[in-house]
Amino acid sequence: MERKLKILISKIGLDGHDRGAKVIARSLRDAGFEVIYLGIHQTPEMVVNAAVQEDVDVIGLSHLSGAHMTLFPKTLELLKQKGREDILVMGGGIIPEEDKAELLKLGIVKLFGPGTLTQDIISYLKQLEKEKSLT
């Protein structure tokens, strides 16, 4: 059965730079996805709570303030607590290379850095959508 991915886009923590998150949300909309836009100043609890209630397939976190090593793992942990570790978490923003490997190991599925084309993100998600439709 064909199914549309539902994607939550948000920023966790004390960081107001939401241009990137908005560009992503908008381009995903234009690619035909349903996007829950949660905006800035969220906590991992708020994001996970919303993700569970909205039953999203993917969470996209934009992060530029440097707290990703605390807040991304916390998000994963809370998803697990709620029994929804099947919700995929991807990230974007300013994440140093040495942190990337660690985050991917912890279970973040994909990290998109500066210079990423929105088309690349869309292709990645379309692929996911195809895989999910098969299961």
Added chain:
Amino acid sequence: MIPIKTIPLEQIIQQALDGKESSLSRLITLVENETPEAAHILKTLYPHRKKAFRIGITGPPGGGKSTLVDRLALLARQQNLKVGIVCVDPTSPFTGGAILGDRIRMNKSAADPNIFIRSMAARGSLGGIARTTEEVAEVLEAAGKDLIFIETVGVGQSELDIFHAVDTVVVVLVPESGTGVQAMKAGLMEIAHLFVVNKADRPGASRIKQEIEDVLSLAPPLEWPPPVLLTQAYRGIGVKEVFDGCLNHKAFLEKNERHDYRLKKIEKKLRDLMLEKIEKEVFQKDKAKENLACFAQKIMEGVLDPYTAAEKWSKQIKKQWKEN
């Protein structure tokens, strides 16, 4: 990729009835997506519905509907009511995509574990709510919510489906929402049980309140004359009055229990369900696609007009049904 855990449907339904949030949201997805499981879910849940009070919030985009819902939900929590919120935002007619951004205004409610918020994309439906919004509300009702808010997409004058989906309709306007002539027009201005003029700190708020009241006074007196209330939802000013207004309307409905009216609502629902079934019956067959293409071709060639084509087609269908 971690595969979705395959839990039997019956178990998910039971968990949702027992208050497990993630199961509830899964059921809503199945219903929202009109999956093959949807009918079974709705049938199973139907006897579990407790009569939840449903409030519809509608009005033009950017008027403060989501913010108002957020504040109203908090007031409901003070009375220990379990709250469900369904908020609808528009779907792009070009891509099918949607930005669901109501939740962003509901941060206060989102923090309360007894408030369940669910966003929906309108998915091509033009009446202000999605095709399955009422069904989603039913699922929330069965899961024990006492009070359900349904927030429409930002509407103009004639997206009125909310009227049949709820008990009480709140129309949220702003001081710039026009003059008394707008208030006289049919449609949106007729379905309100409560008018709210939000952002009332802006100039013109008391003028528009007055003009709506004037227009209401031109009509013969109503059993329930809708009050016109001023709010500044963002600051929480006037919200208590709106909440009380809704409760007053609820009390009014209970006192004037209108069986014929409820029966009409049920009739409408059944009718809508049947129309869906008939549509599927007629159009989701290979033969239908063939017919459509074939008739369209003939119409384009000038051999047939669309009215005759429709008549021919419906005769065909009637014949088929008889044979079955």
